Amino acid sequence: MNNNPTVLEINLGSIEYNLGFFRSRLDKKTKILAVVKASGYGTEAVSVAGRLEKLGVDYFAVAYADEGIALRKSGVKTPILVLHPQVQNLELLIQYDLEPNLYSEKVLDSFLEQIKKSNRGNYPVHLKFNTGLNRLGFRKSDLNLIYSKLKEVSLVKVKSIFSHLVASEDQNEKEFSLNQIHEFNSIGKSFEHLFGFLPMMHMSNTSGILNYPEAHFDMVRLGLGLYGFANDHDVTSKLKNVISLKSIISQIHHIKKNESVGYNRGFFAKSEMKTATIPLGHADGLFRSLGQNKIFVRIKGQKAPVIGNICMDMIMIDISNIDCDEGDEVVIFDSQKDILAMAEQAGTISYEIMTAFSDRIKRLPV
Numbered sequence: 001m002n003n004n005p006t007v008l009e010i011n012l013g014s015i016e017y018n019l020g021f022f023r024s025r026l027d028k029k030t031k032i033l034a035v036v037k038a039s040g041y042g043t044e045a046v047s048v049a050g051r052l053e054k055l056g057v058d059y060f061a062v063a064y065a066d067e068g069i070a071l072r073k074s075g076v077k078t079p080i081l082v083l084h085p086q087v088q089n090l091e092l093l094i095q096y097d098l099e100p101n102l103y104s105e106k107v108l109d110s111f112l113e114q115i116k117k118s119n120r121g122n123y124p125v126h127l128k129f130n131t132g133l134n135r136l137g138f139r140k141s142d143l144n145l146i147y148s149k150l151k152e153v154s155l156v157k158v159k160s161i162f163s164h165l166v167a168s169e170d171q172n173e174k175e176f177s178l179n180q181i182h183e184f185n186s187i188g189k190s191f192e193h194l195f196g197f198l199p200m201m202h203m204s205n206t207s208g209i210l211n212y213p214e215a216h217f218d219m220v221r222l223g224l225g226l227y228g229f230a231n232d233h234d235v236t237s238k239l240k241n242v243i244s245l246k247s248i249i250s251q252i253h254h255i256k257k258n259e260s261v262g263y264n265r266g267f268f269a270k271s272e273m274k275t276a277t278i279p280l281g282h283a284d285g286l287f288r289s290l291g292q293n294k295i296f297v298r299i300k301g302q303k304a305p306v307i308g309n310i311c312m313d314m315i316m317i318d319i320s321n322i323d324c325d326e327g328d329e330v331v332i333f334d335s336q337k338d339i340l341a342m343a344e345q346a347g348t349i350s351y352e353i354m355t356a357f358s359d360r361i362k363r364l365p366v
């Protein structure tokens with residue numbers, strides 16, 4: 001049981017709304033794969049996937065096999081693509097009906113070996129092609145090799161070929177992105193020529209969906225957008241906020257002029273003041289770089305800046321002008337604007353803020 005009063009609320013209705021927003025921008029035939037890796041971008045993958053499954057998404061993707069196993073154990077029946085399978089997990093992956101991304105010769109060989117032992121045929125697999133990210137994937141020139149390994153065997157069925165855009169959010173890299181799309185199209189043509197059939201093709205993440213309709217292909221891989229962000233303030237403002245972080249006041253202090261607050265005397269009172277201590281800190285994902293007045297929280301709608309240095313498990317805030325008591329609710333953030341401001345102050349992106357919250361923080365789907 002997690003009885004921590006610090007709670008990350010996850011608004012499943014907002015996720016539903018955001019899915020609808022992207023659906024309305026896609027051709028009816030285009031399938032949607034919902035990316036729920038990293039605990040649903042820091043939310044809570046089981047309840048998020050449960051809701052999305054009811055809404056009829058076509059596929060889920062996770063990064064690692066364990067994440068897919070957790071979804072299967074919770075009863076998810078929708079196909080799950082494992083984006084980054086590890087050879088030591090392939091047996092488990094098959095046991096839980098997860099669909100691997102075969103991205104290299106080594107993973108392809110290991111998988112064929114494993115599937116032989118499992119007595120299963122036509123096992124759904126996905127092939128990833130590297131068109132510029134240089135992270136995971138075969139090259140177009142590997143197609144003959146792949147064909148030679150797969151042509152005789154009915155152990156696997158290639159359900160999709162896919163690639164990933166390097167800078168789909170960046171209009172300055174439009175030419176590079178268009179080249180990637182061109183290369184992927186050409187991989188599709190060669191695949192069909194060799195294999196005599198063309199599986200599903202997919203390439204677009206959230207920004208790809210918005211910026212490159214020509215890269216929608218048969219399916220899109222929607223991650224960040226589901227959780228309320230779109231790499232562009234305009235579109236983000238049209239999405240609904242999904243996560244809100246709330247806590248309570250643990251203790252209130254009356255501080256005299258010239259007293260200091262927190263580690264290393266990171267804050268000095270210029271006059272008599274009132275502070276409150278809140279039970280979350282840098283070990284919970286509230287980066288230490290956000291201390292020293294860089295962010296504020298809200299109590300009864302009023303802003304209270306974070307003062308001094310952020311501790312591992314606590315923050316201190318200035319509540320001199322707020323009428324409040326120990327136990328009162330504190331809102332760390334409840335809008336995309338707050339989260340983006342945190343990201344900017346910490347010199348990072350929304351993705352990192354969202355996925356940094358510790359397991360100590362209770363997840364509360366609402």
Ligand SMILES: *Cc1c(COP(=O)(O)O)cnc(C)c1O
Pocket residue numbers: 035037083164204205206207221222223224225
């Ligand atoms: C994480 C990921 C996505 C989702 O990207 P968003 O920008 O969050 O929509 C899509 N495809 C792959 C391969 C990924 O790793």
